[in-house]
Amino acid sequence: MADSPRVVAVCGSRREGSYTRAALQYALAGAADAGAEAELLNLGDPGLDLPLYHPGHDPEETGDVAAALERVRTADGVVVGSPVYHGSYSSTFRSFHDWCSFDEYDDTAVGLLATAGGGTFSSTLDHMRVTVRGVHGWVIPHQVGVRNASSQFVDRTETTDGDGVDAAYVFDDESLRDRTERLGREVTTAATRLFGEE
Numbered sequence: 001m002a003d004s005p006r007v008v009a010v011c012g013s014r015r016e017g018s019y020t021r022a023a024l025q026y027a028l029a030g031a032a033d034a035g036a037e038a039e040l041l042n043l044g045d046p047g048l049d050l051p052l053y054h055p056g057h058d059p060e061e062t063g064d065v066a067a068a069l070e071r072v073r074t075a076d077g078v079v080v081g082s083p084v085y086h087g088s089y090s091s092t093f094r095s096f097h098d099w100c101s102f103d104e105y106d107d108t109a110v111g112l113l114a115t116a117g118g119g120t121f122s123s124t125l126d127h128m129r130v131t132v133r134g135v136h137g138w139v140i141p142h143q144v145g146v147r148n149a150s151s152q153f154v155d156r157t158e159t160t161d162g163d164g165v166d167a168a169y170v171f172d173d174e175s176l177r178d179r180t181e182r183l184g185r186e187v188t189t190a191a192t193r194l195f196g197e198e
């Protein structure tokens, strides 16, 4: 690990103005607050060429896959965020996750975040926990689920809150904001405790 831990938030939504991406900005703020170099890997970035996973294709020769994998591989902590899709995670998250392996997640602390249109997110977080464990990520116990997502955020232009939040929406709910910042802080602390220099 370098002097400061690196934390990457992986956003598994392609939606412009994604609530998941907005929430992840708070996790990144928490990580930065805990001393991390924090950055977003937005899988929905139109400028990022991430083809559907194919077991016969070499990541080095497939769009921006190798560069994106490197950003995860060199991170000490990762916060993965996905919208709830049909009671599980999004195909955007899953396809990128299938490109990932132990190489990306060994010695990596991981935090989980899910945003739901309705009231239930538990199965999504459980599925993410299992599949991150499958690539040997060290998933921390604290996790964040946002239910009724469209009611939990306000348009960034309609509030003076959230200065410095690089997203279309900011949290309207203080406890959710606190829980999400805590996610980033705890991933950073876990990465330092588990994988920092003795």
Ligand SMILES: Cc1cc2nc3c(=O)[nH]c(=O)nc-3n(C[C@H](O)[C@H](O)[C@H](O)COP(=O)(O)O)c2cc1C
Pocket: 013, 014, 015, 017, 018, 019, 020, 021, 082, 083, 084, 085, 086, 087, 088, 115, 116, 117, 118, 119, 120, 149, 150
């Ligand atoms: C294909 C699809 C499936 C969805 N399935 C569910 C679901 O099972 N449960 C739920 O609460 N919301 C569901 N939603 C709503 C999304 O979880 C919700 O809009 C979420 O906040 C979107 O996150 P985003 O803005 O980051 O894309 C679904 C949305 C889509 C597009």
